[in-house]
Amino acid sequence: MMMYIKKTATTLLGSLAATAIFAFVVSMACQSNDAEKADGPAAGGDASFQLENAFPALNFDRPVEFTHAGDGTNRVFVLEQPGRIRLFENDPAVKTAGVYLDIQSRVSSAGEMGLLGLAFHPNFKQNGYFFVNYTKDNPRETIISRFKASTANANQVDPTTETILLRFPQPYANHNGGKIAFGPDGFLYIATGDGGSGGDPQNNAQNRTNYLGKILRIDVNATTKGAYGIPADNPYVGNKDGHLEEIFAYGLRNPWRFSFDSNTGQIWAGDVGQNTLEEIDIITKGGNYGWRLKEGNNCFNPANNCDQGNLVMPVHQYPRTDGLSITGGVVYRGTKIPALQGKYIYADYVSKKVWSLNVSGSTASNNQLIASDAGSVSAFGEDANKELYILDHTGGSIKRFVAKP
Ligand SMILES: [Ca+2]
Ligand SMILES: [Ca+2]
Known part of the structure; x- marks a missing residue:
């Protein structure tokens, strides 16, 4: 039964498309489990803050990313999975959001596919470059490409400015990773999934001759690979x-x-589990994070003697009773919610819970439930002040924690 539920939930990750009824059923199953256990304070258990809609007048079509351009304007950008980038003033009173880029005609967005990642070049203000990660069909593949704004403060970008950097086949529709981000080293990091199906049937994640089941790192300012x-x-x-x-x-x-x-500068990743465990990893150069040999700390395939001693274990994991599909978050470095400063904030897409973890060096501890119904959280975002935003994928709203009055 768990296999069945997990397969359903995995399909939900990063999208929900037509299976909202299943999500509801799975979600309800989780809630009934939760009634029997105590795993931290109740919803908003810290009395000092609560969730609210950050931009009450705005709604988005399957939002999957929230970011800013680092260009000194007060603009923020939300990625819609079907293939649009929306932009608006970072002001709770904002009334409308424009369309910054529309590539819906190039994107296939069923299930977990879609426009999945967005990152502005560290020198965007000078060069107008930003980068996206999306999936397409015929053939089905992941595309990492660059677009160029005509001027840094232009409010619409010409889709014909696209330059494709990297493309690789997706053997199945699910598990496409999606996040892209520039590191403090100025290089672009790209998350890819294992290609999909269930159990990584092609053993892609352990195979270093393909792009699947990896964190990639490239130099977008060089041309040796095109x-x-x-x-x-x-x-x-x-x-x-x-x-x-x-x-x-x-x-x-x-x-x-x-x-x-x-x-x-540490890299924190949420890695979605298969049948039993969701995990959080601190990603280091050259690390082997275990899949499909292991799921979390457990052997997966093979079922015994799976670790030859080189695998990096999660800094935190949680079982089915807490959720079915982790959404990796951020270490909060904003100022508005002092109780969360320096903590890693993350969520589960299916159980709709949000937690915080204390961070010390490369360890995490003291897991605390900080919201029990945040919606189907697809992503966490930060603005230029490092304040935190929470994206509700099916509800279409952007939420934030605010101090209680
Ligand atoms: Ca795939
Ligand atoms: Ca792992």
């Missing part, structure tokens, strides 16, 4: 084993969302 280059210290630079030089870390199932801690 429209990008390979950072000189990537782990497989110059290898003779056929390992792809773009690979930064591997052994991941579907690291749908990851983030950089803006204070420490």
